[in-house]
Amino acid sequence: MRGFRTLAPPLVALALILATWEVLARALQIPAFLLPPPSAVARATLAELGDLALAASVTGRAALYGFLMSACVGTLVAIAMSSSRILERAFYPYTVFLQTVPIVAIAPLLVLWFGAGLRSVMVSSFIVSVFPVITNALSGIRSVEPALRDLFRLYGASRLSTLTKLELPAALPAIVTGLRVAAGLSVIGAIVGEFVAGFSESGAGLGIVILSSYRQMRTDLLFSAVLFAALLGLVLFGAVNLAGHLLLSRWHPSARNP
Amino acid sequence: MLAPLPDPPEPKRGVRVSARGVERAFRGVGGAVLGGLDLDLAAGSFVALLGPSGCGKSTLLRVIAGLDSPDAGSVTLDSTSGAARVAFVFQDAHLLPWRDVLSNAALPLELTGTGAAERRAAARDALDAVGLGDATHKMPHELSGGMRMRVSLARALVTRPNLLLLDEPFAALDELTRQRLDDQLRALWAELGLTVLFVTHSVDEAAYLAERAIVFSARPARIVADRTLALPRARTSALRAEPAFGAEARALREALEQGGG
Numbered sequence: 001m002r003g004f005r006t007l008a009p010p011l012v013a014l015a016l017i018l019a020t021w022e023v024l025a026r027a028l029q030i031p032a033f034l035l036p037p038p039s040a041v042a043r044a045t046l047a048e049l050g051d052l053a054l055a056a057s058v059t060g061r062a063a064l065y066g067f068l069m070s071a072c073v074g075t076l077v078a079i080a081m082s083s084s085r086i087l088e089r090a091f092y093p094y095t096v097f098l099q100t101v102p103i104v105a106i107a108p109l110l111v112l113w114f115g116a117g118l119r120s121v122m123v124s125s126f127i128v129s130v131f132p133v134i135t136n137a138l139s140g141i142r143s144v145e146p147a148l149r150d151l152f153r154l155y156g157a158s159r160l161s162t163l164t165k166l167e168l169p170a171a172l173p174a175i176v177t178g179l180r181v182a183a184g185l186s187v188i189g190a191i192v193g194e195f196v197a198g199f200s201e202s203g204a205g206l207g208i209v210i211l212s213s214y215r216q217m218r219t220d221l222l223f224s225a226v227l228f229a230a231l232l233g234l235v236l237f238g239a240v241n242l243a244g245h246l247l248l249s250r251w252h253p254s255a256r257n258p
Numbered sequence: 259m260l261a262p263l264p265d266p267p268e269p270k271r272g273v274r275v276s277a278r279g280v281e282r283a284f285r286g287v288g289g290a291v292l293g294g295l296d297l298d299l300a301a302g303s304f305v306a307l308l309g310p311s312g313c314g315k316s317t318l319l320r321v322i323a324g325l326d327s328p329d330a331g332s333v334t335l336d337s338t339s340g341a342a343r344v345a346f347v348f349q350d351a352h353l354l355p356w357r358d359v360l361s362n363a364a365l366p367l368e369l370t371g372t373g374a375a376e377r378r379a380a381a382r383d384a385l386d387a388v389g390l391g392d393a394t395h396k397m398p399h400e401l402s403g404g405m406r407m408r409v410s411l412a413r414a415l416v417t418r419p420n421l422l423l424l425d426e427p428f429a430a431l432d433e434l435t436r437q438r439l440d441d442q443l444r445a446l447w448a449e450l451g452l453t454v455l456f457v458t459h460s461v462d463e464a465a466y467l468a469e470r471a472i473v474f475s476a477r478p479a480r481i482v483a484d485r486t487l488a489l490p491r492a493r494t495s496a497l498r499a500e501p502a503f504g505a506e507a508r509a510l511r512e513a514l515e516q517g518g519g
Contacts, residue, residue: 147350147352154324
């Protein structure tokens, strides 16, 4: 019953929006290349299901690799910066650069360096998604209670055991928060990367499908591709949420009584 | 809960603490916090340290623990039985929320490299000593404030310290829980024969717990009173109603006011 009550409102809202959209698109005779009715999008999705699923798997793979790179590199960078004020002061400004740089602008550079295909797309996904991991992990490590650091110092804990037994577990809730944001961003980074990095050897990703359906005025297919991209982001986000819940549910208030 | 033991522990196992000319200043704080302080604590004594807030009590405690180094002067710890083992109890329990009670209590031994079986046994003993023997698998968030503080106390005792430093440990607890923990701490001290230095801002708590009470002035800390309390060794809550207790508490309060508290 509780599941129904939480699921029903958004589903009803969705049905209402789709119905209104369908009725308006037909009644006002909006050209299909501007705004196809939902029924047309559904037809296109079914007709091109195989290609869309393949595209989603190509983009999904690049996004997943980019995300994993962000998770590892971002956490390592945060650990390095938290160990040394000088390192933090020297390099933090450039991590801000990672967040503010327009990925579309440097994507051609990535193609020059890594060639068209998976590697460029993956790096693009990484660049877009690494910043929130760094900032969240860094602030998580920085906000360890000073008394707990004193406790570890009192018993002569090594740098490594302070890291693994205090700093990382204490920062874990913040790291999970950063990974949640990174999950969505990594899909965005992958699609933008595909816009520029073009076809990869393993097939066309969603970014390519979006570009080609735009050029062919297949707006219905464009909507399908956007839908798949959103689903990819959701799946990655859900996986991070689930992992976070499993890791934190025993002790952290954010993961109890969902 | 343990009953307070009437007999003095023999032999004394505690550490003798001597501080000589300890000076410490912090940037941003006007003037020195500690300005050439001398202090001696006898082995196995229970000393309460009183003073207005910000006067340097905590700083002295941290210097003694080796968590902070003085700008000048020195602190020496002499132990008749092997090396000095210092334990520190903070203002709040400060447990690791991702560990259960047992592995929280075992943490100091884990950090000093004691084997798993041995440290679990020691942690179990320490938890038994504070009356938490049946809560070993609870997580910190499942415990009351008083229970968390007792885990913190067990964590401090697990290394069998001979110097126990406590920085206003029970200040955040309700009166009843605090009195119960005071009794427990006294009993543990009597049983284990360690040196205890207890920082508090409560005159009554100082008089109830300690054999000797030292009152600090406002910053820079200097000793305005150093009293050996003329109270019986066995303390029960009835003591709080005795005239002798009232007289000691009054004397400490006056010293505190005189020192600018």
